[in-house]
Structures are given as structure tokens and as C-alpha cells.
Amino acid sequence: MSAPTAAAVPARAGGTWGVALRRLLRRRSAVAGGVIVLLFTVIALAAPLLTPYEPGSAEWAGRITPSSVPGPGPGHLLGLDSFGSDLFTQLVYGARQSLVIGVTATGLGLLVGALVGLLAGGLGGWVDTLAMRVTDVMLSIPALLLAVSVAAVMGRSPVAVMIAIAAAQVPVFARLLRGSMLAQRGLDYVVAARSVGVPTSRIVFGQMLPNSVGPVIVQATLVLATATIEVAALSFLGLGQADPTVAEWGRMLVKAQARLESAPHLALLPGACIAVTALGFTLVGEALREVLDPKTTR
Amino acid sequence: MSLLDVRNLRVRFASAQPAIAAVDGVSLTVEAGEVVALVGESGCGKSATALALLGLLPASARVEGEIVFDGEDLTTLNDRQLSARRGRDLAMVFQDPMTSLNPVVPIGVQITEVLLRHTDLSKAAAGARAEELLREVGIPDPRRRMRQYPHQLSGGMRQRVMIATAIACGPKLLIADEPTTALDVTIQAQVLELLARLARDHGAALLMITHDLGVVAGLADRVSVMYGGRVVETASAEELFRRPMHRYTRGLLASIPALDSPRDTPLTPIPGSPFDRLPWESGCSFASRCAVADEACMVPGLPMTEDSPGHRFRCVHPAGDAPVPVSAAVTARESAAPAEGESPEPLVRISDLRVRYPARRAAVTNRPVEYVRAVDGVSLDLPKGRTYGLVGESGCGKSSLGRALLRLEPVASGSVFFDGVDLAGMRERALRPMRRRMQMVFQDPMASLNPRQSVGDILELSLRVHGVPGGRGERRAKVLNTLDQVGLPRTAEHRYPHEFSGGQRQRVGIARAIILEPDLLIADEPVSALDVSVQAQIVNLLQEVKRTLSLTTLLIAHDLAVVRHMSDTVGVMYLGRLVEEADSGELFERPLHPYTVSLMSAVPLPDPVAEARRERIILSGDLPSPAAPPSGCPFHTRCPFRRQTRCAEEVPQVREVVPGHRVACHWAEDIAGLA
Numbered sequence: 007m008s009a010p011t012a013a014a015v016p017a018r019a020g021g022t023w024g025v026a027l028r029r030l031l032r033r034r035s036a037v038a039g040g041v042i043v044l045l046f047t048v049i050a051l052a053a054p055l056l057t058p059y060e061p062g063s064a065e066w067a068g069r070i071t072p073s074s075v076p077g078p079g080p081g082h083l084l085g086l087d088s089f090g091s092d093l094f095t096q097l098v099y100g101a102r103q104s105l106v107i108g109v110t111a112t113g114l115g116l117l118v119g120a121l122v123g124l125l126a127g128g129l130g131g132w133v134d135t136l137a138m139r140v141t142d143v144m145l146s147i148p149a150l151l152l153a154v155s156v157a158a159v160m161g162r163s164p165v166a167v168m169i170a171i172a173a174a175q176v177p178v179f180a181r182l183l184r185g186s187m188l189a190q191r192g193l194d195y196v197v198a199a200r201s202v203g204v205p206t207s208r209i210v211f212g213q214m215l216p217n218s219v220g221p222v223i224v225q226a227t228l229v230l231a232t233a234t235i236e237v238a239a240l241s242f243l244g245l246g247q248a249d250p251t252v253a254e255w256g257r258m259l260v261k262a263q264a265r266l267e268s269a270p271h272l273a274l275l276p277g278a279c280i281a282v283t284a285l286g287f288t289l290v291g292e293a294l295r296e297v298l299d300p301k302t303t304r
Numbered sequence: 305m306s307l308l309d310v311r312n313l314r315v316r317f318a319s320a321q322p323a324i325a326a327v328d329g330v331s332l333t334v335e336a337g338e339v340v341a342l343v344g345e346s347g348c349g350k351s352a353t354a355l356a357l358l359g360l361l362p363a364s365a366r367v368e369g370e371i372v373f374d375g376e377d378l379t380t381l382n383d384r385q386l387s388a389r390r391g392r393d394l395a396m397v398f399q400d401p402m403t404s405l406n407p408v409v410p411i412g413v414q415i416t417e418v419l420l421r422h423t424d425l426s427k428a429a430a431g432a433r434a435e436e437l438l439r440e441v442g443i444p445d446p447r448r449r450m451r452q453y454p455h456q457l458s459g460g461m462r463q464r465v466m467i468a469t470a471i472a473c474g475p476k477l478l479i480a481d482e483p484t485t486a487l488d489v490t491i492q493a494q495v496l497e498l499l500a501r502l503a504r505d506h507g508a509a510l511l512m513i514t515h516d517l518g519v520v521a522g523l524a525d526r527v528s529v530m531y532g533g534r535v536v537e538t539a540s541a542e543e544l545f546r547r548p549m550h551r552y553t554r555g556l557l558a559s560i561p562a563l564d565s566p567r568d569t570p571l572t573p574i575p576g577s578p579f580d581r582l583p584w585e586s587g588c589s590f591a592s593r594c595a596v597a598d599e600a601c602m603v604p605g606l607p608m609t610e611d612s613p614g615h616r617f618r619c620v621h622p623a624g625d626a627p628v629p630v631s632a633a634v635t636a637r638e639s640a641a642p643a644e645g646e647s648p649e650p651l652v653r654i655s656d657l658r659v660r661y662p663a664r665r666a667a668v669t670n671r672p673v674e675y676v677r678a679v680d681g682v683s684l685d686l687p688k689g690r691t692y693g694l695v696g697e698s699g700c701g702k703s704s705l706g707r708a709l710l711r712l713e714p715v716a717s718g719s720v721f722f723d724g725v726d727l728a729g730m731r732e733r734a735l736r737p738m739r740r741r742m743q744m745v746f747q748d749p750m751a752s753l754n755p756r757q758s759v760g761d762i763l764e765l766s767l768r769v770h771g772v773p774g775g776r777g778e779r780r781a782k783v784l785n786t787l788d789q790v791g792l793p794r795t796a797e798h799r800y801p802h803e804f805s806g807g808q809r810q811r812v813g814i815a816r817a818i819i820l821e822p823d824l825l826i827a828d829e830p831v832s833a834l835d836v837s838v839q840a841q842i843v844n845l846l847q848e849v850k851r852t853l854s855l856t857t858l859l860i861a862h863d864l865a866v867v868r869h870m871s872d873t874v875g876v877m878y879l880g881r882l883v884e885e886a887d888s889g890e891l892f893e894r895p896l897h898p899y900t901v902s903l904m905s906a907v908p909l910p911d912p913v914a915e916a917r918r919e920r921i922i923l924s925g926d927l928p929s930p931a932a933p934p935s936g937c938p939f940h941t942r943c944p945f946r947r948q949t950r951c952a953e954e955v956p957q958v959r960e961v962v963p964g965h966r967v968a969c970h971w972a973e974d975i976a977g978l979a
Contacts (some may be wrong), residue, residue, distance in 0.1 A: 031487045116701060135670060139898070193751050193752075194746045194747075194748060194751040194752035195751060195752050195753055195755075197707075197712055197744075197746070197752070198744065198746060198752045198753075198813075198816065199710055199754070199765070201710050201712055201739065201742075201743065201744045202739060202743070202766045202769060202820075203735075203736045203737070203763065203766075203769050203770060204765065204769050205736070205769070206732075208769070210442030213754055214763075216756050217754065217755065217756055
């Protein structure tokens with residue numbers, strides 16, 4: 007616990023979030039994470055400018071033999087992949103797929119899950135009971151099975167993958183936010199707000215929610231990291247993007263399996279991309295959790 | 305040679321920034337068989353000292369100095385050698401018996417384990433000895449209890465088990481760190497008595513660490529007072545309470561209301577908080593809070609002065625023989641309450657109030673099938689402009705009553721008339737405008753303030769919610785004004801709750817309660833989470849705002865001295881019922897209900913002479929569970945005056961035994977010798 011030091015407290019502007027942002031920028035790990043995420047976002051957006059080739063074009067397929075894949079050389083920065091496409095191009099366009107699917111799926115899961123959690127934790131009573139029973143049922147279905155079912159209903163498409171991943175995350179987010187809100191509900195400051203006469207909606211949004219989102223945000227960044235991997239898993243099961251020419255890191259990993267001994271870089275590079283992106287999100291999330299807690303002063 | 309001789313002990317935590325010494329040169333001796341008390345507030349280093357003695361400090365702590373125990377320097381021993389002594393020669397009783405007992409191991413096994421580790425007893429013999437120990441610490445039916453887990457025992461029972469474990473191997477020194485802080489007054493009395501008796505019977509020395517001077521007075525042979533990581537005064541208990549020399553000791557004694565001190569005089573608080581201390585290198589650590597401090601106090605590493613044999617202190621301006629200034633510094637203020645004469649109109653009239661909580665729920669429907677009756681038919685009036693003190697032990701329903709009054713807990717039945725309007729059946733929406741007129745101060749000031757809101761926002765919220773007329777500027781002026789009123793700097797507006805000390809946080813809590821200028825203030829244990837020297841500040845502040853705003857106050861507290869000091873009328877609750885109610889002076893002078901009598905006799909007095917003179921009633925047994933209260937009079941299971949007839953069968957109603965003095969006891973007149 008810090009002793010009260012009047013001078014050490016900077017004059018503040020912009021409320022909790024403004025303070026959080028400024029404190030976030032003072033953390034090296036947060037800045038590193040942010041740079042990684044930003045870098046991949048720029049790569050994804052500027053993909054056509056970064057490479058002269060089209061993704062998925064197999065025009066150099068003739069140079070692939072069963073025992074060897076051409077490595078880095080002139081014209082092809084990182085060489086070719088096992089289908090004869092430019093590896094660098096595939097990686098650059100893969101960032102698009104992975105980020106879009108990962109971010110959208112997580113955002114969707116977060117949105118729906120948080121809404122359910124908010125209603126359950128904020129209102130309590132039968133709303134809570136109903137919401138929790140539904141999430142219990144959802145949790146009892148294995149995530150992969152759920153994803154397969156969604157894909158089966160919706161057909162093979164990136165949208166199906168997004169919804170499948172999101173659906174698996176909804177109960178997790180819902181329970182997390184609800185639990186965190188319930189813990190707040192018992193605390194004296196919430197009782198104090200009630201005793202002052204603050205309306206329930208304002209207690210839920212103005213008092214309980216800001217104190218409850220910390221774990222949810224951290225969970226979201228972890229999900230962002232794993233969503234990229236789940237996209238790969240679903241592709242592996244043949245449930246992802248139907249068009250085999252669309253570049254996607256997960257599928258690149260799958261395809262690289264066959265040539266793991268002769269051309270390990272085919273697996274290592276997309277693997278590294280997934281890992282680094284996941285690391286970026288995790289760093290940002292972890293730092294965000296800390297700065298959102300006013301008790302950690304740095 | 306002393307049994308324990310601590311010389312110049314220093315403990316520094318690597319994680320602290322800057323690395324402040326938690327213990328900054330403590331020297332201390334304990335003779336064989338002696339009871340020594342180490343007294344101090346939070347942050348004074350008393351617990352770090354205790355942990356250092358046992359070698360239980362975390363790895364981040366750096367320990368310097370010598371701890372000579374039984375002729376051996378403990379600081380030179382390695383972990384294995386130390387743990388061979390812990391539990392055998394040196395044993396510790398911790399504050400919270402719930403967290404210091406292993407929750408998944410039956411208590412019999414936990415005691416037997418210690419015996420097997422440190423003695424040559426066989427397993428069967430150790431089991432038998434464990435049973436004997438449980439009997440010795442007063443646990444009924446020890447054979448059955450041996451197989452029980454900690455959660456199946458009450459707090460007092462668990463502390464007894466801890467004590468049994470501690471004395472199992474006949475230690476030479478027993479260290480008790482705040483052994484009764486987590487317990488109720490009547491249970492505290494039992495445990496203290498037990499500790500003292502066992503130490504005597506087993507010939508063990510007892511080092512008792514506490515913040516409560518009252519606990520010390522009746523128990524200790526010698527007392528050392530700590531401040532800022534050092535012992536600042538040490539003397540025999542009698543000498544220390546009679547002639548406190550250090551200004552801090554004196555300040556502590558003056559700032560606690562005693563059961564026999566005059567009422568209606570403000571307490572003399574020590575300003576600031578125990579955390580604004582100066583480093584000893586620059587002078588007296590207490591100088592920043594001391595009323596008489598001057599340049600002479602700024603002697604680096606102030607030495608101890610010997611006053612009389614055994615009485616030493618570290619102070620440049622010792623207090624001398626002047627009596628402890630109970631109110632000397634402040635002129636006695638005019639008696640605010642016209643205590644005699646007719647009572648004013650009640651602002652709040654509670655009749656037959658019942659509050660219950662679900663104790664067990666049905667499996668599928670989640671509907672409650674069993675209830676705990678927290679408040680079980682209480683009727684009382686809060687007279688306008690007066691303070692009503694509600695006392696009782698934990699679980700007696702006093703907080704539930706306060707919260708139900710504000711409709712923060714659902715009312716099961718009964719009525720709560722506030723200024724003529726029944727709040728009990730009101731809808732929340734209709735109630736909201738009423739809330740402006742009744743506010744609450746909470747026990748834990750940290751938990752009751754939203755950690756993400758600045759103090760300014762917290763205070764302004766109340767104004768905004770109630771649409772107090774005026775724009776932003778006016779609201780802000782009101783916020784600043786209220787900060788002045790509670791004695792906080794105006795810069796507090798932009799700061800967050802965690803940046804304040806406990807006492808300052810409680811000031812914020814009070815500011816929130818009074819910013820709407822309410823008629824009714826409910827203060828639920830407003831000072832019990834605070835340090836002793838800070839409590840007086842808050843008590844005085846509450847008295848002051850009550851006077852300036854002519855508030856009607858419901859003070860809920862377990863500390864009888866605080867209640868007596870602040871209240872005009874006092875009600876005593878036991879297991880959800882009001883058992884006695886009278887004018888404060890009358891009640892404390894002539895308690896009529898056996899429970900009130902026992903409760904008062906259980907409160908330790910900060911005066912060894914009075915403590916030795918008085919007759920104590922130590923209640924046997926624990927508080928019954930409010931889920932299954934006893935038949936008849938709820939107190940009959942523990943009552944020392946219990947009669948064969950009526951007590952167990954018939955619930956006593958509250959009746960006026962003496963004019964203005966209401967009691968719920970069939971035999972009140974007989975017991976008090978009035979009939």
C-alpha cells in the first residue's frame with residue numbers, strides 16, 4: 007500500500023481510461039506488444055504493396071519436387087512453399103486472414119458473452135439463473151464439437167469459423183464477467199451507492215462494470231492469441247476457408263507437416279507468426295490489466 | 305540470563321521502496337515464565353518482530369541483530385535447526401485461527417502431528433495426549449472433536465485448538481500475535497484467561513503482541529510499546545499505565561475512551577496516521593505527530609532513558625507525573641444532549657422488525673427452504689437529534705438491523721417509520737428520494753469506496769443522483785466545502801481512495817454520508833477497522849458533524865467504550881433480539897440484563913489496578929447459531945443467572961423494569977436485587 011503523497015499524483019484529465027492509456031504508454035512491455043500488434047495490422051492492410059505476387063498462385067509449382075522445396079533466393083525472399091507459391095506472399099496475406107478472423111471472432115464472443123454476463127451479474131434473480139443454465143449447457147458441449155456443428159450448419163466459410171470460435175467463447179466471457187460482477191455486488195461500495203440512492207442501471211454500468219472488466223479484458227487478449235491457433239485447427243479439420251488458394255497461417259502449418267524434415271522453415275515461419283502475434287496481444291492484455299487496476303502505481 | 309534476549313533487531317524488506325526498515329533496532333527481553341506484551345499500531349513492526357523470532361519472515365526480508373533464545377542465537381541457525389525448535393521450545397498462536405489451521409486435516413491429526421515430530425511418543429500415546437490437550441483448553445467432548453475439521457468449529461474453538469497445538473510440546477516461550485483480535489468480546493475474555501492460565505501452569509513465558517492496551521493491562525507483567533520499528537517505552541504493566549512517560553504511550557492512553565472515563569468530552573486524538581513516521585536516523589520517529597516536539601527531538605538514534613528500575617523510554621520530553629490528559633487539552637464542551645427530561649419525537653420508529661437470510665436452498669428451484677433469523681422482532685425508536693448506540697457481538701443482527709432500516713436488506717416483516725412514512729413496504733423507486741435524508745458510514749473504508757473513482761467523483765455522485773440544484777461549479781464548491789468539514793485537504797478531490805490512510809479514507813466515507821445533509825446517519829462500526837490513535841480522530845469528527853448538522857445517529861458497534869462515549873441511548877442485541885435498552889448513563893451504571901452484565905465485565909480495561917479489582921463473569925460456551933436459536937430466552941444457554949423455570953420455555957418480552965430502562969429478562973428484578 008502506498009502512503010499518501012500529494013505531490014506524486016499527476017493532475018489528471020480524461021477519466022479512468024485516459025489515465026490508463028498514459029500509464030500504458032509508460033510500460034515497456036505494453037509498448038512492445040502494441041508495436042507487434044500494430045506491425046501485423048499494417049502488414050495485413052498493406053499486403054498488396056508489400057509483395058508483387060498474388061496469394062495462392064501456384065505458378066512456380068514446377069520447381070517443387072517431392073524431396074526439395076526451393077529456399078530463399080532472388081525473386082523469392084523466403085523461397086516457395088510446397089504448392090509452389092511465394093512463401094513471403096503467403097505469410098503477408100495470411101496475416102489478413104488470421105487477424106480478421108481472430109479479432110472478429112474474439113470481438114463477437116466478447117460482445118455476446120459480456121452482454122450475457124452483464125445481465126446475469128447485474129440483474130441477478132431469474133435472469134441470472136437462466137443465463138447460467140444456458141451457458142452451462144454450452145460449456146458441456148466440447149468447443150470443437152460446437153465449432154463443427156456451426157460449420158456444418160453454415161457451410162465452409164470464414165464466417166462460419168468466426169462464429170464457431172465466438173460461440174465457444176461466449177460462455178467463458180459470460181461466466182467471467184458475471185463472477186467478477188457478483189464479487190463486486192457484495193462489496194460495501196456498491197451497497198454505499200445503493201444507500202446514496204444511485205439507480206440500479208447506474209450502479210451496474212458506472213460502478214460495478216468498470217471494476218469487473220479487468221479479467222474479461224485479459225481473457226479477451228488470451229482468446230485473441232488462441233483464436234489464431236483455433237482457426238488453424240478448424241482449417242486442419244477442413245472446416246475453414248473453402249478456397250484452398252486463400253493464404254492462412256493455420257493451413258500453412260498443416261501443409262508444411264509433410265515436409266517437416268526437408269523444409270522445416272515452411273512450418274517454422276507461419277508458426278513464428280502465430281506465436282509472435284499471440285505474444286503481442288498477451289503483452290498488451292497483461293499490461294492493460296495492470297494499469298486498469300488503480301492500486302498498481304508505476 | 306533472560307530466556308529471550310533480542311538485541312538491536314532490524315528487519316528490512318527488499319520489496320519496499322524505499323527500503324524502510326520494518327523493524328529498526330528492537331531490543332527486548334523476556335524472562336522465563338514472564339508475560340510480556342508488545343504493543344503498537346499497524347506498521348510499528350510488532351508482527352515482523354514476532355515472525356523474525358520464529359524465522360518465519362519471507363525470503364525478501366533481511367534480518368540483522370541478535371535473537372538469543374535459551375543461550376543460542378537464533379539468527380545463526382539454519383532452517384532445519386530452526387524448525388526443530390519451532391513448535392517444541394518456541395510456539396506461536398496466530399491471529400486468525402481459520403487460516404492458520406489446515407482446512408483439510410482433522411484437528412486431532414494436526415495436534416498429533418506436532419507431538420510426533422517433536423517428542424518420542426508413540427502414535428497412540430500422541431493421540432491420547434492430543435485429546436488431553438483439547439480437554440485442557442476447554443473443548444467439550446474432545447474425542448469427537450478430534451475427528452472434526454476446522455470449519456466445523458467456531459472461531460473461539462479454533463483459537464483454542466491453535467493454543468492446544470502451541471502448548472503441545474511444553475514450549476519455553478509462547479508467542480501470541482493478536483490472538484483475540486478476530487474474536488468477540490465474551491470469547492476474547494475466555495481465550496485470554498486460558499492463555500494466561502496455561503502459560504502459568506506450564507511454566508512457559510508468554511510474549512503477547514497486540515494493538516489493544518486493554519487486553520494488556522490485565523494480563524502482562526511487563527509492557528513494551530513500539531513505534532516506527534522501535535521500542536519507545538518499556539515498564540511493568542502497572543507502572544506503564546500509571547505513569548506513561550513517552551508522549552506516544554500517553555497519547556494512546558488518552559485517545560481510547562474507557563468504560564469509566566467521563567462522557568461528553570472530546571477525546572484527545574493523536575494527529576496524523578501511524579504511517580507518517582520519521583526515520584529514526586533523523587530523530588524521534590513520533591516527532592511529526594507529537595504535540596510537544598521541537599528541535600531537541602531531532603537527535604539521530606535517540607537513546608533510551610532509564611527513569612526508575614525497569615522503566616525506560618525513548619523521549620526527550622517525557623510526560624512526567626502529570627495525570628493522563630483524558631480531556632485536559634480541550635475545554636469540556638457544553639453537554640450537547642439534554643440527557644434528562646422528556647425524549648424528543650422519534651425520527652425513526654421500528655416495530656417488530658424481522659430480517660432473515662436464506663440458510664439453505666432447494667436443489668433445483670434454488671428457493672430458500674430454511675432461514676437464519678438475523679433480526680427477530682425488534683422494536684425501537686431513534687429520537688430526533690440523538691445518538692442511539694446499538695451493541696452486541698458478531699451475528700447478533702445489529703448490522704442487519706441498520707441495513708434493513710435503509711432498506712439495503714429486504715425486510716421480512718414489521719415496519720420502519722421514517723418521519724411518519726413506512727419504508728418497509730416501499731418500492732425502490734419511491735424510496736430513492738428518501739435516501740437523500742438517510743446516509744450510512746461503513747466499517748471498512750477501503751471496501752466502501754469505489755477504487756476507480758476519485759474522491760471528488762465519489763462525493764459528486766451523491767449530488768448528481770439527487771439532482772441537487774446548481775451547476776457543476778456549485779457542486780464542486782459543495783464538494784470542497786464538505787472536504788473542509790471532514791478535515792481533508794482540498795487536493796483530496798483529485799486523488800483516489802488507495803492513496804489515503806485508513807483514517808483519511810474513513811473521513812471520505814463520512815464526507816459522502818454528510819454531503820447530502822441527511823437527517824439520519826447510520827454508522828456501522830465506523831472506527832473498528834482503524835488504528836487506535838486514529839479512532840479518536842474519527843470519533844471526534846462524528847461527534848462534531850452530528851452536532852453541526854443536528855443529525856439523528858444510529859451507531860452500531862461492538863466496542864462498548866466507544867458506544868458509551870458517543871450515545872445518548874443504548875440498546876443491546878443478542879441473537880437477533882433487543883435484550884436491553886436504556887439511557888446510556890443508566891445502562892452502563894446499572895445493567896439489568898445478564899447478557900449486558902457479562903458483556904461489560906468481559907471488556908478488558910486499560911488499567912491494571914481496576915482490572916485486578918473487578919469481578920469478571922466469563923461466559924461459558926459459544927454464541928449459538930442464529931439459524932437454530934435456543935428455545936425460550938435466546939441467552940439461557942450461556943446465562944450465569946439461569947433459573948429452572950421459564951428461561952428455557954418462554955421467550956421474555958421487552959418490558960420497562962425501571963422507568964426508562966427496558967429489559968427482556970424474566971428475572972431482571974431478582975437478579976438486580978430490585979424486588
